[in-house]
Amino acid sequence: MRAYERTGVLSPTDLVLPTKQQLEKGVAILECVQEIPCNPCVDACPVHAISMKDINAPPVNDYEKCTGCAKCVGVCPGLAIFVVKQQGTKALITLPYEFLPVPSPGDVVQALDRVGAARQQATVKKVVKRGKTMVITVEVDAAVAMDIRNIRV
């Protein structure tokens, strides 16, 4: 049994992590590790970086091809895709958000990790509407880039 099957929380060992260079470019981290029948992320990717052996296989992102455009973030039905881009000591996290109120660029919000704990304050950089899903980019410290996966406004 993997720990996430009991806790619902992934650890870095469950994921294929990008290299430092890839992180600096900005890439999509697909936090979708189970075999479930779903593939909209493959269709959404404009550079064909995301692939799947078949519809049940977990998606694989080719970090070399991925441009970090975040098209997949607002499409994933499981809200399981996050774009991480490291910029020196800071990092930009792009995440899906389906709550009210919707923040605006410049707002300071709480940055939450995978168990919903507030880790630090984050500044909202960008808000894009994808249907009713908001795709929000926040700036946090680079040290917590692989932990921050939600915000509280």
Next chain:
Amino acid sequence: MRIQSHPILDFQQRKKLAFSFNAQPLVGEQGDTIASALHAAGITTLTHSVRYDSPRGFFCGIGKCSSCLMRVNGIPNVRTCIAPLHEGIRVETQGTYAGLPDAEFQTHSKTTIRVDVLVVGAGPAGLCAAVEAASQGATVLLVDENPSVGGQLIKQTHKFFGSKKERAGTRGIHIATELEGELRGLEQQGHVRVMTEATVIGCYERRAEHHRFGVVQREQYTSYLYDVQCRAAIIACGAMENMVLFPGNDLPGVYGAGAVQTLMNVYGVKPGNRVLMVGAGNVGLIVSYQLLQAGIAVDRVVEAAPIIGGYHVHAAKLRRCGVPIHTSHSIKEVLGDDKVQGAVVVALDEHWRPKPGSEERITCDTICLAVGLTPSTRLLAQIGAHQSFIPEAGGTVAVHDQHMQTSIKGVYVAGDASGIEEASTAMIEGKIAGLAAAVSLGRTKNQKLLSQYHRDLEQLRAGPFGEKPRIAKTKITQLAEVPHARV
């Protein structure tokens, strides 16, 4: 308590409707059911236990459980959870015995309807069956008990999984709208007739390519009887939420998770302010997340199994909002005398037995049970379709072949009524049943499309989460090959 704002849904200001409850004047809204209007007014006790006289509220919210039966304009046993609210109606709680109606009865003679295919249930399976059969040239009558079509899709605010073909990435509520659009198009062309607020009360005659069903349609509080004569019937009447045993499980405030989803996402009414969710399958996880979206706190999710049964991505969404999920935990009892005021949860050992001393009291006003579903098969049983208990299908189901035909020629089954699964597979099963019926009636010969649907279904079931339905459907279709003694 009405939901004022919501990230996914728009609850517009609707026309106010005045009505009375036990002589007390109340106001509901256009589009409410009687039960949703009562909930919005804070009234959750709708009935009383016949045996213990203890208060009860509705459990299922979709017209199946009988915990919402009330007297409306003098008519007893009205299912208030699916009966639309009308201006000026008189709603009353019933005594131990419902009493005879004191309403005036109007007599109407029955009306005969002749169609190729009768489809019972307008959820994902039934809608797809009706659209498919009608597009292939069959004439179709689609009947549903609810005021609107769409079944449980109309409360699914999340995006669906699957591939483009299964409308992946589209929210369930929008899939319902799309399917209804196709249905209404066929209705305008005269291929389909849609009857809502109508119940198929039974099958009264069956011969080869000639089945007769009684259908009662309600218009406000007048009923009309129809004699429906069809060449084929597709039964897609869904499923019913399971109950678990613990003291206080019938108190107002204990709901099926789907009932709460209906109340908040269809009618815009909050069930309470703080919820304990029992069950971490996809329903429990998804409804918990939707409770948060409606501005309702979720104390925790308890799951008796040692692992989370639903998709990890749904669990992850909840966890990063700060909601704990406790596996190997269950509910022991409800706290409160006439409404839920809390609960005791308990840890379970490896044999699923409560661990003494591990009890924890929590404060909540709502308890949601998401502990599985049971196929609704009573109509199929009445028709006389051969049934079998298949644990992997969620209970007793009608044995059917791969084209969804039951042991009775011309009677098909589709969706959750044929074994518990997902809406996406229910839609394909509906298409298969609709197409197979049209083929058998000679309306089309499109075997190629039928094979395509079978491949689509196989693909959706190929992963580890498709294992249970895969086993269930293998058992069911194998049973269908065995000739059964006919009574």
